Amino acid sequence: MLKIIYGDIIECDNFIYNPESYFNRFRENEWLTDSFAVKAIKDIDNSTVISSNIIESEVLGTIPPQYLSGGVKTLIMIYNRPDLIFNATWCGENCAQTLLDIGKDKDIIINLEYNMAFPESNQEVLILNSGDVIYNTGDLELEGARYIDKNVSYKGGEVINER
């Protein structure tokens, strides 16, 4: 299930604020050639995986994985490390469907500091700020707007919204 913490996280265990940097340092080679990553890199970055260290971009030419977009790096990290909480503000709204898709098969928690627009679907999404389950992803924006400007702490499975 996809679970979202909206707002500016000030305290949280297993939270990765900068998933791009984390990807650059800790990614594993086989993640890039996995079918998930190959598809995400094609869909989001319009690029083709040649090998675990070579990507062919239509705009940038031949690039290393470090030159992938922050959004696609974040998606790859979320997919491969569901035990961590990633700041998905790095993901543009063109990543929203992929986030929902990951949430269909895996329990993931993401943080959003902006009100990402999700495509309409009946997929359940848990908003940890309120504990509410949203049954129509089109309603997520209305809920997200309530918490975007909050400072939040996440401890012991509970979000404390401040400010």
Next chain:
Amino acid sequence: MKGKIQFYFKNKKRSYSFTLNRNITIINDFSGTGKSSFIRDLQNGLLDVKGRRHILKSDGYRVKILNDSNWDSIYDGQHAYTDTIFFIDEQNPFLVTQKFAKFVTNTGAYFVIITRAHLSQLSYSVEEIYEFDYDEDKNLYTLKPKYDLLCNDIKSKYYLGYKSNVLPTLIMTEDSGSGFDFFKCLGIDCIGAGGNSKIYGKVKENLDKNLFVVGDGAAFGAYINDLVRLQGHDIRLFLPESFEYMVLKSGIYYDKNLDDVLRNTWKYVEYKEYSSWERYFTKYLIDISSDTVIPYKKSGFRKGFLQKGNIEKILDSNDLSFLNIAGELQASSDESEITSSKSIAKMNII
């Protein structure tokens, strides 16, 4: 710093060209559109001190990339950066802090910020939020506005809803100052939201109404994204630069530079003094009205200003005549100040 700045950067593979119209330019775009590549290209270009592989033009202003690793030292030495264009990639934690807002105001520098975050501690214009536009044939990146005006008529700055003569059932202003006083006179239900950050919540509480929401476009940038998502509801979002801008347009007050100030505001706003065009318009209006019979004040109109004629002038000059319901204007009837001995040469009060 003040004025428009033409920015151009070129390396062997691609080029970037755009105009900085105000002190804060936001680039908010999908993933994979070249934002981080731009910063990387610029960083490499700045290292190419002799300019052998890059061309960088910035109207003579210094260009600097601001990030987490140099933020503290630059903040401490901020007095040295008043003539600088700072480029900031997304997800630098300092971006959302009050300290950064203070830095923006203290230096009066220009900032190009790549971000999706709500930078609610900054005042930036809806018009200065952009996406990248890429011309594949020329390998050229330019900027295009992220939020389009619904109407090409520059008098009618609607970002949501429609330009229509249908009367709203509720007008919502940003706060309870002079803008609220003005719209309250129209005989239509009117509420103040209590600040830009509260507008979204108040709108949500009133979705059953035909809403006309008025905000200061010059400082509304952090809030536009949530509101435009409310497409499909009966809401019109009207964002002139500010209410003071509306009053200046009306011609009620006179100054020899007024026309140029309104048309070419960018020539006049020094960002070390004014954090946004909204602040500038307020000061300018206060100044040019100061020796008139009814000097302007932001917290609420002085007695005698809200006469029928003045209200109609403000409505007409801002393309809001449809809000003038015949016989409903709750104008002030007190004319005592207008007939005082003070000079009325700078006013065109009806």
